[in-house]
Amino acid sequence: MNEPRKLEVLRAIVEDYVHYREPVGSKALVERHRLGVSSATIRNDMAALEDEGLIVAPHTSAGRVPTDKGYRVFVDQLAAVRPLSSAEKHAIQSLLEGADDLDDVLERTVRLLSHLTNQVAVVQYPQLGRARVRHVEAVGLAPRQVLLVLIADSGTVEQRVVTLGEDLDHDRLAVLRQSFLAATAGKPVSQVGANVAATMDSLLPEDRPVAAELAAGLAALAAASREERIVTAGTAYLARSNSDFLLSISPVLEALEEQVVLLRLLSEMASDARGVAVAIGHETAADSLAETSVVATGYGRDDAKIGILGPTRMDYPATMAAVRAVARYLSKILAGS
């Protein structure tokens, strides 16, 4: 048995199946690829590939279709990430440069990635777990209303208005603000609650009740800001590509809305040497995504994830290239601002 050719056959099957969207047989294979051998030989190779669990035949007299495992081998051993065209690079650059806000940047990015791949794109907000507090602000709006603002060095800003049980004048608020700021600035967002609570003892006794209210608000803010979020774009592509078996799109839409499953999955994905992570079909370990593959990578300083979701039968090289390129531009933009 000719091992290199066998892999070549696998590659050809994957590429043809992605392209034509139907099971591919031995005859079609020799016609479309210069394999240099006859269809009978290919049949032997295919039988071997099937024994190894890399391809399956939907029924006796149909061609073969790659299994999740087959795609895995293809991605790991056979796929070269193909670089983007310069037109695409140009589009990325010009689209991302017009953005200002973090929200705006992520929104544009995810739309861009979706259009580039014709698939569903997702981007995770920079995780505040590792982020540090850049600034804490408390602004009196009314005698009993204070706006709390928490700014992290990842660029995210969280704010909330809290209503107090007693009046608080400007000077007292200034003292508390200063104390909170000193206790948290430069320290991890995840420790805001503890750090703020620790300042209580140093305050005037009469300030403590109101300070506790503010501290609680600030802690809630830190907790809320650590809550992970995902922004999505291109869900309409789901309905188009999977036009045949649309049963599977409902669970995917659910997963996108629930976010929890997806966040766990993204956080578990580790990029390989090429800088991209791929989870294929059942590898996602989520029933709702059993027929879906996820191609993702990290971006920015805290390695938040960006990626796309699509059918297992997707163009992995192109998708991987797009994800990697967009992630790089995104990192650059975020570092620059």
Added chain:
Amino acid sequence: MNEPRKLEVLRAIVEDYVHYREPVGSKALVERHRLGVSSATIRNDMAALEDEGLIVAPHTSAGRVPTDKGYRVFVDQLAAVRPLSSAEKHAIQSLLEGADDLDDVLERTVRLLSHLTNQVAVVQYPQLGRARVRHVEAVGLAPRQVLLVLIADSGTVEQRVVTLGEDLDHDRLAVLRQSFLAATAGKPVSQVGANVAATMDSLLPEDRPVAAELAAGLAALAAASREERIVTAGTAYLARSNSDFLLSISPVLEALEEQVVLLRLLSEMASDARGVAVAIGHETAADSLAETSVVATGYGRDDAKIGILGPTRMDYPATMAAVRAVARYLSKILAGS
């Protein structure tokens, strides 16, 4: 011709079609409803209804299906908004009470409405067009970095960090902040740009360049905050209900993502005497929503919209009841905070 009975037949057709999801014939009609006449009579009525364009037959030997116009007559003349069960009311109340943030309230609300109706729910952020400025804040983060915050009386908060071309110490910033606040507080968000620009003359000449930078940031903030947004939930229901003809779900998903079409539509919908607005099929005046109906109503002080999207073949009475009830609870919650 018996006019009241004819309308009764229309009601029966709509109800049966919504229930059984297939064209309804004269015989089935007399079996399922106590109309007191024979199927032949019903056939005459149906022929009349078809002449009026209220129902159509997909083909010669099938039953009849309501047209958009038929649904319109049903909704206007025949549908009584049926009140929610006390269990549903209870669910609404308890779910909404746990929320704090405006974001959180809207998020919970839209999910709730989606679950209640098994359809896609949308809620528009309170429109800042009519909102007034409650507070403006400018916080120095670094010598050349200032956090601008704009708070509207609708509860929305917008913020952004701007980087300046020159250093700005705390005292000068305080002066500028005070001046901006005085110029905008209590006035419409839509006029922030103009009001801020008008303060320039009263400032010290050396402050003007940096003040202009801040003013531009503030104006941008006001503009951004006036940008309308929609939050969505329950897109997975789309794939389930329309399981037959899923061609139509892709454009709907697009409309949900684009938002522009939907925002225009929502703003044009005016609630009727029952407090709910309904746009049926082509009435939405959007190709992508030609097979979709929208049931919406206003909430809160500035009449932002909340509603659901679903197939024209939907249970209008139940949906209208759910939308109205949820909108009322939402208004109550927002007024209370």
Added chain:
DNA sequence: CTTAGCACTCTCTCTACCCAAGTGCTAGAT
């Protein structure tokens, strides 16, 4: 190890056919 040939197995498509559901119309009953 590869190739050619061949028998075999399925799926898919097409046709023919019938059945059930539904309609419109006419003539009679109320």
Added chain:
DNA sequence: ATCTAGCACTTGGGTAGAGAGAGTGCTAAG
């Protein structure tokens, strides 16, 4: 004037069978 009963007619959907096409596995020879 309406309603009803009956009936002929239309049509989509379902079933059964034939055939084509595609693809496979196996065997025997190069």
